[in-house]
Amino acid sequence: MNSGIDLRASFIESLQSFGVPPGAAKALWMPLPMFLMIIGATVGVLVTVWLERKISASVQQRIGPEYAGPLGVLQPVADGIKLVFKEDIVPAKSDPFLFTLGPILVVIPVFLSYLIIPFGQNMIITDLGMGIFVWIALSSVVPIGLLMAGYASNNKYSLIGGLRAAAQSISYEIPLALSVLAVVMMSNSLSTIEIVEQQAGYGILGWNIWRQPVGFLIFWIAALAECERLPFDLPEAEEELVAGYQTEYSGMKFALFFLGSYVNLVLSSLLFAVLYLGGWEFPVPLSQMADWFGVSPNNSWLQLVTASLGITMTLLKAYFLVFIAILLRWTVPRVRIDQLLDLGWKFLLPVSLVNLLITAGLKLAFPFAFGG
Numbered sequence: 001m002n003s004g005i006d007l008r009a010s011f012i013e014s015l016q017s018f019g020v021p022p023g024a025a026k027a028l029w030m031p032l033p034m035f036l037m038i039i040g041a042t043v044g045v046l047v048t049v050w051l052e053r054k055i056s057a058s059v060q061q062r063i064g065p066e067y068a069g070p071l072g073v074l075q076p077v078a079d080g081i082k083l084v085f086k087e088d089i090v091p092a093k094s095d096p097f098l099f100t101l102g103p104i105l106v107v108i109p110v111f112l113s114y115l116i117i118p119f120g121q122n123m124i125i126t127d128l129g130m131g132i133f134v135w136i137a138l139s140s141v142v143p144i145g146l147l148m149a150g151y152a153s154n155n156k157y158s159l160i161g162g163l164r165a166a167a168q169s170i171s172y173e174i175p176l177a178l179s180v181l182a183v184v185m186m187s188n189s190l191s192t193i194e195i196v197e198q199q200a201g202y203g204i205l206g207w208n209i210w211r212q213p214v215g216f217l218i219f220w221i222a223a224l225a226e227c228e229r230l231p232f233d234l235p236e237a238e239e240e241l242v243a244g245y246q247t248e249y250s251g252m253k254f255a256l257f258f259l260g261s262y263v264n265l266v267l268s269s270l271l272f273a274v275l276y277l278g279g280w281e282f283p284v285p286l287s288q289m290a291d292w293f294g295v296s297p298n299n300s301w302l303q304l305v306t307a308s309l310g311i312t313m314t315l316l317k318a319y320f321l322v323f324i325a326i327l328l329r330w331t332v333p334r335v336r337i338d339q340l341l342d343l344g345w346k347f348l349l350p351v352s353l354v355n356l357l358i359t360a361g362l363k364l365a366f367p368f369a370f371g372g
Contacts, residue, residue, distance in 0.1 A: 042259075045262040048265060083251060100253070107259060119310075131193075142226075161241045165228070165245060179352050222348065269317075
């Protein structure tokens with residue numbers, strides 16, 4: 001099976017066939033994945049913001065945006081343009097360097113994490129052998145930016161918001177990592193490609209959501225807390241902290257926090273789809289469907305349809321989870337900070353540890369069913 005590494009090699013070879021030197025071909029490849037990643041993630045954010053507005057309007061029996069483009073689809077673009085032209089204000093007694101660096105540290109690790117997401121069988125920028133570890137490591141950098149932004153603002157509400165963000169992230173990062181480790185243990189790999197392949201062949205019955213019923217709940221709860229979505233938006237609770245670590249920010253710096261939040265939500269949904277919902281796999285194995293219709297597996301049209309359906313399935317699964325996250329925002333009330341920390345340390349952490357130990361035991365007892 002081809003991967004993102006093969007895509008890179010094919011791109012370089014095709015340029016060399018036109019007489020481009022090998023060094024120049026590699027230099028031309030380097031910015032391309034980053035550009036595609038930024039464009040794709042930004043478009044995903046625009047779609048998610050529009051969904052947020054329309055779903056919340058439906059929950060509250062309103063119409064939502066209607067006039068900025070058909071059905072209001074250009075409303076997120078209007079929001080972006082407004083933030084670009086807003087004045088960028090730096091508080092007089094703040095630390096200007098840290099004040100500027102905070103939003104940057106929040107956004108860059110989230111965008112870099114898209115490098116390991118497989119959108120289809122041959123649609124990944126780089127198939128790292130330890131992709132899951134890279135994602136966990138990058139996600140651990142984000143709280144530093146939030147704490148930095150809160151501290152540099154010279155505002156007590158911002159500082160409390162930054163401290164809350166750091167405490168919340170540490171509390172939920174550990175159970176999140178333990179739930180992912182259970183999937184890694186079953187798949188015998190840290191590669192997102194191999195984790196999806198391990199779920200292939202049995203349709204919906206082969207997905208990890210059935211073998212990790214507790215793990216997927218822990219992952220989703222912890223992911224919502226990492227994205228600071230309601231009911232876990234304690235770092236920016238406006239009733240308590242004005243806007244938390246974002247209080248003193250305006251213009252593009254505020255837009256970076258806004259962008260990072262939504263990019264992280266889409267990223268978490270994509271990773272959930274990859275880890276637990278079979279990634280690009282169809283609920284019914286496409287090879288079985290091809291046999292029903294008497295189509296050869298080597299048919300070029302079948303391969304094209306398979307690739308298109310793979311990308312579609314990945315996005316459908318991810319945006320179904322985005323829909324669930326948006327619905328939760330307008331359904332569940334915000335928890336208190338003590339409830340949030342109790343849930344992370346006293347419930348999710350021990351349950352995720354027990355889940356990991358049970359997964360290890362079941363893998364030894366039933367190696368064929370649990371990836372032994």
